[in-house]
Every structure is written in C-alpha cells, then in structure tokens.
Amino acid sequence: MNGAPLLEVAALQKRFPIGGGGLLARRAPGLLHAVEDVSFTLRAGETLGLVGESGCGKSTLARLLARLLDPSGGSIRLRGEEIGGVAAQRFGASPRRADIQMVFQDAEGSINPRHTAFEAIARPLRRLRGLAGPALHGKVTATAALCGLPAELLPRFPHQLSGGQKARVGIARAVATEPALLVLDEPTSALDVSVQVLILDLLKALQARTGAACIFVSHDLNVVRLLCDRVLVMYLGRVVEEGPAEDLFTAPAHPYTRALVGAVSVPGRPRAAERVRLAGEPRSPIDPDPNACRFHGRCPIGQDRCARAAPPVHALPGGRRVACHFPLTDGALAAA
Amino acid sequence: MSAASLAHARHVLSGNPVTALAFGLFALLVGTAILGPALVPFDPIAAAGPALQPPSARHPFGTDAIGRDVFSRVIAATRLDLGMAFAAVAIVFACGTLTGAAAGFFGGWTDRIIGRLADTIMAFPLFVLAMGIVAALGNTVTNIVIATAVVNFPLYVRIARTEASTRRGAGYVEAARLSGYGEAHILFREILPNLLPIMMVQVSLTLGYAILNCAGLSFIGLGVRPPAPEWGIMVAEGASAIISGEWWIALFPGLALMIAVFTFNLLGDGLRDIVDPRRRT
Numbered sequence A: 001m002n003g004a005p006l007l008e009v010a011a012l013q014k015r016f017p018i019g020g021g022g023l024l025a026r027r028a029p030g031l032l033h034a035v036e037d038v039s040f041t042l043r044a045g046e047t048l049g050l051v052g053e054s055g056c057g058k059s060t061l062a063r064l065l066a067r068l069l070d071p072s073g074g075s076i077r078l079r080g081e082e083i084g085g086v087a088a089q090r091f092g093a094s095p096r097r098a099d100i101q102m103v104f105q106d107a108e109g110s111i112n113p114r115h116t117a118f119e120a121i122a123r124p125l126r127r128l129r130g131l132a133g134p135a136l137h138g139k140v141t142a143t144a145a146l147c148g149l150p151a152e153l154l155p156r157f158p159h160q161l162s163g164g165q166k167a168r169v170g171i172a173r174a175v176a177t178e179p180a181l182l183v184l185d186e187p188t189s190a191l192d193v194s195v196q197v198l199i200l201d202l203l204k205a206l207q208a209r210t211g212a213a214c215i216f217v218s219h220d221l222n223v224v225r226l227l228c229d230r231v232l233v234m235y236l237g238r239v240v241e242e243g244p245a246e247d248l249f250t251a252p253a254h255p256y257t258r259a260l261v262g263a264v265s266v267p268g269r270p271r272a273a274e275r276v277r278l279a280g281e282p283r284s285p286i287d288p289d290p291n292a293c294r295f296h297g298r299c300p301i302g303q304d305r306c307a308r309a310a311p312p313v314h315a316l317p318g319g320r321r322v323a324c325h326f327p328l329t330d331g332a333l334a335a336a
Numbered sequence B: 001m002s003a004a005s006l007a008h009a010r011h012v013l014s015g016n017p018v019t020a021l022a023f024g025l026f027a028l029l030v031g032t033a034i035l036g037p038a039l040v041p042f043d044p045i046a047a048a049g050p051a052l053q054p055p056s057a058r059h060p061f062g063t064d065a066i067g068r069d070v071f072s073r074v075i076a077a078t079r080l081d082l083g084m085a086f087a088a089v090a091i092v093f094a095c096g097t098l099t100g101a102a103a104g105f106f107g108g109w110t111d112r113i114i115g116r117l118a119d120t121i122m123a124f125p126l127f128v129l130a131m132g133i134v135a136a137l138g139n140t141v142t143n144i145v146i147a148t149a150v151v152n153f154p155l156y157v158r159i160a161r162t163e164a165s166t167r168r169g170a171g172y173v174e175a176a177r178l179s180g181y182g183e184a185h186i187l188f189r190e191i192l193p194n195l196l197p198i199m200m201v202q203v204s205l206t207l208g209y210a211i212l213n214c215a216g217l218s219f220i221g222l223g224v225r226p227p228a229p230e231w232g233i234m235v236a237e238g239a240s241a242i243i244s245g246e247w248w249i250a251l252f253p254g255l256a257l258m259i260a261v262f263t264f265n266l267l268g269d270g271l272r273d274i275v276d277p278r279r280r281t
Helices: A058-065 A117-128 A133-146 A163-175 A193-210 A221-227 A245-250 A255-262 A304-308 A330-335 B002-015 B017-039 B070-106 B108-122 B126-137 B141-167 B171-178 B183-219 B231-242 B248-275
Strands: A007-018 A030-042 A047-051 A073-078 A100-103 A181-185 A213-217 A230-235 A238-244 A313-316 A320-323
Touching: A007 A058, A030 A058, A030 A073, A030 A230, A030 A238, A047 A058, A047 A221, A058 A100, A058 A181, A058 A213, A100 A163, A100 B171, A117 A133, A117 A163, A117 B171, A133 A163, A163 A193, A163 B171, A193 A221, A213 A221, A221 A245, A230 A245, A230 A255, A238 A245, A238 A255, B002 B017, B002 B248, B017 B070, B017 B248, B070 B108, B070 B141, B070 B183, B070 B231, B070 B248, B108 B126, B108 B141, B126 B141, B126 B183, B141 B183, B171 B183, B183 B231, B183 B248, B231 B248
Parallel strands: A047 A213, A047 A230, A100 A181, A181 A213
Antiparallel strands: A007 A030, A007 A073, A230 A238, A238 A320, A313 A320
C-alpha cells in the first residue's frame, strides 16, 4: 500500500447556486464558491487536518470527500479509481461506499431517534456488508466494544445515552465497515473537554488498529496538532497553506495561518508577542473576484498586488505549499 | 420503547384529568358505535309510539314527527357518523402524509406540484368545495367520505411537508446515505416513522372537523338519505319543529354531535402532550 497514495484530490471545486432559480428567474443565479481548486493526496494510515474559520468550506469539503455532495469540478480518486464523477445519489450502490465513512459533528442528530444504538451500528453492516443474524450481531457487538460501548448500552435509544456515548455510537457506525478513509467532521466539538480527551484517544487507538486514513476537520488547533500528520489550512474555500503539522504550527508561512496559530492559547507562553489580530470579516464567497487574493483586505501584510492578482502557490522545503504573494519564509518571520 | 411510552402516557394522563376524560369519552363513543345499534330499545327507522312526544321515561329523548324514538336514533347514528369521519381521516392521513412527506423530502418539482395542488384546494371555501364534490360525484355516503378527505388534504400535506423538510438534512438521513440506502428507503424508513406521532395528533384533531363536515353535508341534504339515522339529518328534520315547541328532536342529535367534536379536540390536545418530544425527559 505504501508508495501509491490512497486518495488523490485534484482541483476539486464546489459551487452552490444561490437566489434566482424558480420558474420566472430573469438573471442567472449567483454562485457561492464553497470549495475552490483544492488538491492534495493522502496515504493509507495518514491523518490530514482540515482547519479554518467557520464558513471557510471545511465541512463542504468533508461532505464532498465522503461523497454526500457532488463536486462541480475536479477529481477525487480512491486507490487510483475516479469516484468524483459518480452522482452522490448513486454512490450508495457503489462497491466503494463501504470504503469511505464519516463521523458527524452532531452525534445526537446523526442517530435516528427511533433506532437503538445497535440498529444505528448495524445499518451500514446490513446494507454494505450483507450481514444478518448472528454474524451481524457479533460484528456489531465487537465494533461497539472496540469503541468502548458495553453491550448493555446497545438496546438503548439515543435519548437514553450520554453525549460521549452517542459520539461512540457515531464512531462505531463509521468504522463498522472497516473503511479505508474516515472523514471526521468536528467529532468532538459538541463534547465536554473531559469526554473530548477520551474520544480523541479512542480515535487514535482505532486508527493505529485499523490503519484507516483520516481526514480530521476541526476548529481546535491543539487537537489537530496532537492528532494529525499533515494540515490543510483553508480560507474562503481555498487552501492557503499545506504542510506537516509540526512545521506548519511552529513556522507558519501564510499570514492567515500565522494569525490562526497566534490565536491559540498555549500554557506558559506569553501570547501578546506572536499574536496577530485580524480586522473585519471575510469577503463574501459569492462570485468572488478571480483576480484577487481572497484574504486581501484582512491581511496584515497585504499590498496592492494582492488586489490585482490571485496569489501563486509556492512550494517550500519539507513538502509544504503556501498560496501567497509574500510568504513568511523564515527570514520574513524573523523580521516581522 | 413501548413500555417507556406507556409509562409516559400514564404519567401524562394522571397529571391531566381532562385528557383522561377525553379518552373515557372516546372509548364511550367507539363502544356506542360498535354496540349501539344492537342495544337500542326501539327500531331507529320505524315508528315506536305517538308522534312528537316530549321526553319521558319511555322515550328519554322524545319522539319525532313520525313517532320514531329519538334516543334510539341518536345512539344508532353514532356508527354511521363515526364511520364516515374515520374513513375520511384514514384516507387523507395515508394520502396527505405520504405526498406531503415526499414534497418536503424531495423538494424541487415534486414539492412544487404537490404544493400547488394543495394551494388550489385551499383557494376554495372548503365546505362549498365539499358540497360541490358531493353534488358532482353523486349523492352517496362514499362521496361524503371522499369530499371530507379532499378538503382536509392541504392541512395534512402542509404539516407533513414542513416536518419532512426539517428532517431532510438531518444527520441520520446523511448517515443512512453513507450506509448506502436509497432515497425512497430513507423516506419510508427514516423520515416517515418520525412523522407518525405528529400526524397522529393531527388525526384526532381533524376527526372532530370531519364529523362536523359529514354531518353538515347531510344537514343540507347531501349524502345520507332519510330515513337512515344520522345526526346531521336529524338536526335538519328537527330544526323546523323548534318553532312549534318540539325542541327535543333537534337538540339531542345536536348535543351528540357537540360531544363527539369536543371529545376529539380534547383528545388531540392530550395526544400532543404525550407525543411532544420537548416534554420527554
């Protein structure tokens, strides 16, 4: 499995039409550019963090990769096989469906209130693996145990489970079919800090055991640093920086990444020194100017050129990439 | 789940005597509909004594213009009135819930077509529309049932549509897609079971209206034909006699109608308390 990447994403794009539509629409509807020109590769067993502020397209990207949404352009290849072209509605019948599973942010809402924990975990196995009877029962119980759910909780309904237990049901359901790619959309953001730690430990242990590649969407940079090998930083639908987690957090090359990293509180570190405050709101993602950096206007080091040309992607040593006219290489960082 | 639901129902009933009363009255109505015609003291469509007798020990509700026992007729009419209302509500519950849920879940053209159909029905004064349907299709009990179902259709569509559209993006719907289930399966197995409690409340609230609608159509001479005992017809027959002082012919069927509607409305309120998830702990 080493060598060939598990997942190759190239120029992935998602645009949502907004407004207009309907029978009597006179003008073409605007397009919300949710995900624009995203490319990356992922190896088996690797964990990729996806960070960025609310509305930057992380969740849309996660749903595209989980094949719950159809991309407007670009390609998604799983083990070399193009899966981006299969309509999401027909992907359910694809043999690849079991290979990509997802854990949702809202564990409560992701379990049908009329299903027991057992039923929630059993559904993908029944449909995608064709299990039934004792084989199904055995697999569900084993998966639940792996996720720290004792068998006596399985006949319970969601409203009879705690938040952490519901999160475990969601994770058990996603790993039950032993997917090659697991997409985690902020799986811990709704949980208490003490429970978060337990769930993160569980995810780490599961990944070590199953060897699944993970895409981990999160607001929490500390969690991403702890869990992820590599990180994609997104801003308004575009990837602004990509690199190994440790390098990216210690020496951010994009001004946006630097602002994000500076906003994280680290015990014992005086924060004022490195902190960059961003003024204002992000630009509108609707029909954005293709000839401008999307960060322009909020960027602390932005210049006239940023308003006239989209930034090129620079490759930095160590497999890093940054999309900026004026990347903060080490010299720039020291000077700043 | 069902044990917990029963315990919850018992808890609500014990804290809410009005709902318990509604359930009691409902049981009485259904019992009367089933057993009534077999238990009445007189034949409801044959003369049982002198005409226009006021209420007495022998005829507790008096007798009508051709000497039939009003008490026997009121009791015997329960089966027909409840039967028509139940049939109409069963039809509209099945059709309205299914189409409304499909409209809300699929959206797009499905939603537009079903939505316009419901809006078109809503554009008519509903009772006039029901009259028109019975007049056009023919003067039978079946057509009263169909007309009552049609006029209730928009209400069911709207409620089912709203509830389904709030659930179409729910996490468990996406989880079902991840599990490889198709859209029709998701509609029937994930969405509809979650709509049923809400729609059941609607059923008992509209049963009262359905009884009024059926009786109203009979009152103006559509549908049920005399001499069949039916509350609407009996009120119509007795209305002219009120002026000459024979109030009992119209009053007692009218009271029966009122109690039935009152029961179903109370029952709907009580059911809403039982199924309302916000009250569940």
